[in-house]
Amino acid sequence: MDLSNSSPVITDPVAINQPLLGSLPSNLMQYSVMPGGYPVPGMNVSVNRLKIGEAIVSGLLDAMKSSSPRRRLNVAFGQGNSPDEDPAYSAWMAKCPSALASFKKIVANAQGKKIAVFLDYDGTLSPIVDDPDKAVMSPVMRAAVRNVAKYFPTAIVSGRSRNKVFEFVKLKELYYAGSHGMDIMASSANYEHNAEKCKQANLFQPAREFLPMIDEVTKSLLQAVSGVDGATVENNKFCVSVHYRNVAEKVLEVRPVIDWDKGKAVEFLLQLLGLNDSENVIPIYIGDDRTDEDAFKVLRQTNCGYGILVSQVPKETQAFYSLRDPSEVMEFLNFLVRWKKHSM
Numbered sequence: 001m002d003l004s005n006s007s008p009v010i011t012d013p014v015a016i017n018q019p020l021l022g023s024l025p026s027n028l029m030q031y032s033v034m035p036g037g038y039p040v041p042g043m044n045v046s047v048n049r050l051k052i053g054e055a056i057v058s059g060l061l062d063a064m065k066s067s068s069p070r071r072r073l074n075v076a077f078g079q080g081n082s083p084d085e086d087p088a089y090s091a092w093m094a095k096c097p098s099a100l101a102s103f104k105k106i107v108a109n110a111q112g113k114k115i116a117v118f119l120d121y122d123g124t125l126s127p128i129v130d131d132p133d134k135a136v137m138s139p140v141m142r143a144a145v146r147n148v149a150k151y152f153p154t155a156i157v158s159g160r161s162r163n164k165v166f167e168f169v170k171l172k173e174l175y176y177a178g179s180h181g182m183d184i185m186a187s188s189a190n191y192e193h194n195a196e197k198c199k200q201a202n203l204f205q206p207a208r209e210f211l212p213m214i215d216e217v218t219k220s221l222l223q224a225v226s227g228v229d230g231a232t233v234e235n236n237k238f239c240v241s242v243h244y245r246n247v248a249e250k251v252l253e254v255r256p257v258i259d260w261d262k263g264k265a266v267e268f269l270l271q272l273l274g275l276n277d278s279e280n281v282i283p284i285y286i287g288d289d290r291t292d293e294d295a296f297k298v299l300r301q302t303n304c305g306y307g308i309l310v311s312q313v314p315k316e317t318q319a320f321y322s323l324r325d326p327s328e329v330m331e332f333l334n335f336l337v338r339w340k341k342h343s344m
């Protein structure tokens, strides 16, 4: 893989149409300093603690406030209005209909084909909460995912580190792609399905050379936010999240720019599982944030399967369908299992 033009970027996985990145100091978008940093081959990058610190403290908080999901929710619906009463939401739903209401149509297209299920974690399988360490999955959701995995190859594709998302999900029978797909592990249970291929690609880490740099960035960010009340830093192995939900309700992410994202991870997993026959396979990807759009885009562009966006607000999306929240995601997963049982 050619990493010669790689650099870390800051991404905001929550805000889809917000000007957060545009308003960031450019040195945060692609900071480029070598002294004291790690000379990672092919990378024009190391860490300037001072610049990161300055930028976070001076530039980001305003941008974060303006792109706050809570603020957008209020703007979108007006205080006190439910999505159902909002004409903008109804108009959006016409373009991105409920996957529950469209369930019959979805499964009619899947008749005689194999379904593969891809699930984002935060905001999809667990509700968004203030403390990222407390974003646990409910036992009923776990049961729903376990059942789905009995009938369909199922993968979790998360921005979290692979280990952390596994600690939350705790299901060995799934495939896990952590760090936005930059850390893919085929489960031992799934070895039986495709033994040779899984052994070859048991662990796939396309951004491995960035590890020392990400650790260095984590240290710098920890230092930079140490004076910001409520801000925390989460090392997700191949990317780092700066949480400012408790400062201004958002998360900011630093990760390597390599030609790899959740969309590529889905393609990789489909190939790994021998499910890349688009004529006969229907991948279903459910996710709630901007990083999931890469996966929705792949499904749309290859005209294969369905992206389902979890959102209570109208958003520009490449997904075909929508679900409002994790409880609707669970309902959808239960529908899939019921349908499969009856069609066997």
Ligand SMILES: O=P(O)(O)OC[C@H]1O[C@H](O[C@H]2O[C@H](CO)[C@@H](O)[C@H](O)[C@H]2O)[C@H](O)[C@@H](O)[C@@H]1O
Residues within 6 Å of the ligand: 013, 014, 120, 121, 122, 123, 127, 128, 129, 130, 131, 132, 133, 135, 157, 158, 159, 160, 234, 236, 241, 243, 245, 249, 250, 251, 253, 289, 291
């Ligand atoms: O790809 P995902 O599985 O959706 O992970 C994306 C980020 O999710 C987590 O942050 C988000 O959820 C937290 C818990 O509900 C919430 O406190 C935070 O404000 C959200 O942004 C995770 O902590 C991040 O590291 C992931 O990048």
